[in-house]
Amino acid sequence: xxxxxxxxxxxxxxxxxxxxxxxxxxxxxxxxxxxxxxxxxxxxxxxxxxxxxxxxxxxxxxxxxxxxxxxxxxxxxxxxxxxxxxxxxxxxxxxxxxxxxxxxxxxxxxxxxxxxxxxxxxxxxxxxxxxxxxxxxxxxxxxxxxxxxxxxxxxxxxxxxxxxxxxxxxxxxxxxxxxxxxxxxxxxxxxxxxxxxxxxxxxxxxxxxxxxxxxxxxxxxxxxxxxxxxxxxxxxxxxxxxxxxxxxxxxxxxxxxxxxxxxxxxxxxxxxxxxxxxxxxxxxxxxxxxxxxxxxxxxxxxxxxxxxxxxxxxxxxxxxxxxxxxxxxxxxxxxxxxxxxxxxxxxxxxxxxxxx
Numbered sequence: 001x002x003x004x005x006x007x008x009x010x011x012x013x014x015x016x017x018x019x020x021x022x023x024x025x026x027x028x029x030x031x032x033x034x035x036x037x038x039x040x041x042x043x044x045x046x047x048x049x050x051x052x053x054x055x056x057x058x059x060x061x062x063x064x065x066x067x068x069x070x071x072x073x074x075x076x077x078x079x080x081x082x083x084x085x086x087x088x089x090x091x092x093x094x095x096x097x098x099x100x101x102x103x104x105x106x107x108x109x110x111x112x113x114x115x116x117x118x119x120x121x122x123x124x125x126x127x128x129x130x131x132x133x134x135x136x137x138x139x140x141x142x143x144x145x146x147x148x149x150x151x152x153x154x155x156x157x158x159x160x161x162x163x164x165x166x167x168x169x170x171x172x173x174x175x176x177x178x179x180x181x182x183x184x185x186x187x188x189x190x191x192x193x194x195x196x197x198x199x200x201x202x203x204x205x206x207x208x209x210x211x212x213x214x215x216x217x218x219x220x221x222x223x224x225x226x227x228x229x230x231x232x233x234x235x236x237x238x239x240x241x242x243x244x245x246x247x248x249x250x251x252x253x254x255x256x257x258x259x260x261x262x263x264x265x266x267x268x269x270x271x272x273x274x275x276x277x278x279x280x281x282x283x284x285x286x287x288x289x290x291x292x293x294x295x296x297x298x299x300x301x302x303x304x305x306x307x308x309x310x311x312x313x314x315x316x317x318x319x320x321x322x323x324x325x326x327x328x329x330x331x332x333x334x335x336x337x338x339x340x341x342x343x344x345x346x347x348x349x350x351x352x353x354x355x356x
Contacts, residue, residue, distance in 0.1 A: 007273060008020075009048075010269070011186070011273075012051045014303060015304065024040040026039055029238065029239045031198075033195040034194050052111045061334055065209070072205070072216065077102075082103065083097055084132040085136040093136070093138060094119060126153060132162045135158055136167075142189045145188050159222070161220075165218050169190070178249035180274075181250075181271050181274035182270075193206060195228075197219075199225060199229075200219035211333070250282060261289065262291045262325075263291065264290075264328045265290060265331065266331060267294070267295060268293045268295035268312040272331040292310065292313050293312045294314070294318045301314050315346055319343075323349065324349050324350055328351055339353065
C-alpha cells in the first residue's frame, strides 16, 4: 500500500485553523493469524492529554455496551475482588463499577480529568507493583506499538495470577465493510479474533459484541504466549496489505451525495474526522456540501475537526441551522436509531438520515 497521511489524534479537536500533526500510515500484516500494524507509526507524535476527547458515554447505546462489558467481567467474579482498568479514559466504565459496589477498583490514564481519587492521571511504569484480580484493558492495546511487550510489562506489574480482559476493535468487521475511515493513525494495531487470542496459551472467554465492531478476550495474565510473536521485530516477516478496495467502497458509498445540498456529519470522533479527511481528498465537490459536524459531547462542541477544520456543534445548534431536505450522515451505524430519534424530536424539518 502507498503510505497516506492521517491526523495522529483525530479525537483531539482543534481551535479554528489550529495545528494538527499528521503522520504516515502504511499497513502491513504479520504472521498468519490476521494481525496488522501501521509500520510507519511514531509514538512520539501521539499525545494523550486533556485535549484528547474520546468519551462516547453520552450515548445511551454506548452506555448499554459498557454495561454489557461489565456483566461479562462480573460473571467471572461472583465474589468480587480488585479490578484495575489500564487506559480508563475519562472513567465512564469505572463509574459503572463504582455504582455497583461489587469490586474494589482503581484506574490509570494520563488523559483522566475527573476527581475520583482512585483513578490516577498517569501511565504505569515498570517499577509499579499493583495487586489486582482482574485487569481491564478496553480500547488500549490497539494504541500500543508492541502489544506483546506491553502485556509482559503488565505481567511484571500485576503478577501471574490476575486475569486480564482485553477489548479492541474487530478487524474482520472493518475489512468486511472496507471501512477506510476506521483505519486510524492512533490505532497502530488491528486484531482479528485469532491474533488477539494468540497472545495467550489459554483463553477463558472470547467473542464479538457492539454489533461485531468490537471483540474481547479474557485470559490469565500468566498465560502469555511467545509462540506466534517470536519474529515480531523481524522486518522480513511482514507482508504488504492492499487497501485499494477500501477506496473503491468509499467512492461508491458517497456517490449519492452528488445530488444533495447540505450535508451534516453526525459524529466528531475518529470515524467522522477521518471520513471528512478522505472526502476532502477523494471527493472535494461533495466535501464542499458539508456544513457542520454534530457531536453530543460538550467537550468537542465549538471546536473544529483536525485536518479539515469543520466546526463541531451541538445537536440543538444543528436543528436551528438545518433546512428542509438536509442530509445527516451517521458515522457509526450502531447509533442510527438513536440519532434518528433525536432528530425527530429536535426538528420538524424533513431531514434525511443515512449510514455511511
